[in-house]
Amino acid sequence: MKFKHFLEQRTSIREFHDKKVENEILIKLMDLAKEIEKKYGKDSIKFVLYENGTKIYEALKGLGGYSGVMIKSPHYIGIQTKNDDKQTLVRSGFSMESLITKASELKLSTCWISVEKVSTKNKQILGATEKNKINYITAIGYPQRKSKFEPMPTSSRLAIEDIAYMEKWGNKANIDELDNRGLTDILYHVRYAPSTHNDQPWRFIIDNNNIKLAIINPKELSNYVDGGIIAYYFEGLIYDLGITNSWKFNDKISIDTNEEYAIIGSFKI
Numbered sequence: 001m002k003f004k005h006f007l008e009q010r011t012s013i014r015e016f017h018d019k020k021v022e023n024e025i026l027i028k029l030m031d032l033a034k035e036i037e038k039k040y041g042k043d044s045i046k047f048v049l050y051e052n053g054t055k056i057y058e059a060l061k062g063l064g065g066y067s068g069v070m071i072k073s074p075h076y077i078g079i080q081t082k083n084d085d086k087q088t089l090v091r092s093g094f095s096m097e098s099l100i101t102k103a104s105e106l107k108l109s110t111c112w113i114s115v116e117k118v119s120t121k122n123k124q125i126l127g128a129t130e131k132n133k134i135n136y137i138t139a140i141g142y143p144q145r146k147s148k149f150e151p152m153p154t155s156s157r158l159a160i161e162d163i164a165y166m167e168k169w170g171n172k173a174n175i176d177e178l179d180n181r182g183l184t185d186i187l188y189h190v191r192y193a194p195s196t197h198n199d200q201p202w203r204f205i206i207d208n209n210n211i212k213l214a215i216i217n218p219k220e221l222s223n224y225v226d227g228g229i230i231a232y233y234f235e236g237l238i239y240d241l242g243i244t245n246s247w248k249f250n251d252k253i254s255i256d257t258n259e260e261y262a263i264i265g266s267f268k269i
């Protein structure tokens with residue numbers, strides 16, 4: 001499926017059917033996870049499947065998720081990293097969202113769950129240690145069947161003009177300029193990327209054929225994960241146009257002196 005169609009219907013599912021996912025589907029998903037680890041993991045990212053979701057749910061109830069609201073699902077997949085520097089957080093977002101699109105192709109529903117504020121001791125059940133960090137897991141399963149008449153929940157998004165700047169920070173782009181560069185449709189769809197608390201911390205700075213990806217509130221570490229997620233979709237939307245470029249992520253992410261934003265990478269179009 002083209003990325004733009006996927007993004008149009010992508011949504012987080014928080015109520016799962018008790019039914020377990022068939023073994024062969026879980027095996028297929030974890031095979032795809034291995035490919036993603038190899039492609040983007042740089043030896044520091046590993047996916048971990050928790051087949052026994054009940055055990056994980058019971059252990060993390062009141063601790064994991066927004067304000068301890070843990071999501072109950074038959075299985076979870078965690079992203080394990082050797083460190084939690086900003087570059088690894090960006091790659092974690094990119095990699096986990098890549099796996100989420102594969103899960104969707106296998107007809108599975110998902111929801112990211114934040115466990116970064118849970119102490120290492122309290123998340124030992126996930127295999128988290130000081131060396132093997134697990135800050136995010138994803139609930140995986142089949143969604144609870146909803147009534148035909150119940151509308152799909154949707155979360156609002158910022159306007160295109162609010163996330164795109166021309167040449168420099170703060171210089172808002174207008175639709176005509178974006179149209180001239182063929183970017184309107186891409187920016188329209190990429191806004192549907194998920195983000196922590198739906199904060200949408202990403203901004204694009206368009207400088208001729210170079211696009212820089214920035215995040216606001218650079219002290220908030222989850223924003224780097226959100227940055228990795230939107231980078232994944234931006235690259236996918238461009239790929240659907242037949243252009244196979246990829247992001248060059250910054251090896252060193254420095255916070256601008258006013259600490260308003262940080263540039264995490266750039267993309268040539």
Ligand SMILES: Cc1cc2nc3c(=O)[nH]c(=O)nc-3n(C[C@H](O)[C@H](O)[C@H](O)COP(=O)(O)O)c2cc1C
Pocket residue numbers: 010011012013014064065066071111112113114115136154155192193194195196197198222225226229
């Ligand atoms: C890194 C990350 C962490 C998230 N953590 C949680 C969480 O702990 N609990 C939860 O219910 N949703 C979580 N979400 C889901 C977001 O709230 C959701 O993606 C956002 O509100 C947009 O809604 P949508 O995905 O349905 O479009 C998380 C999303 C991301 C990207």
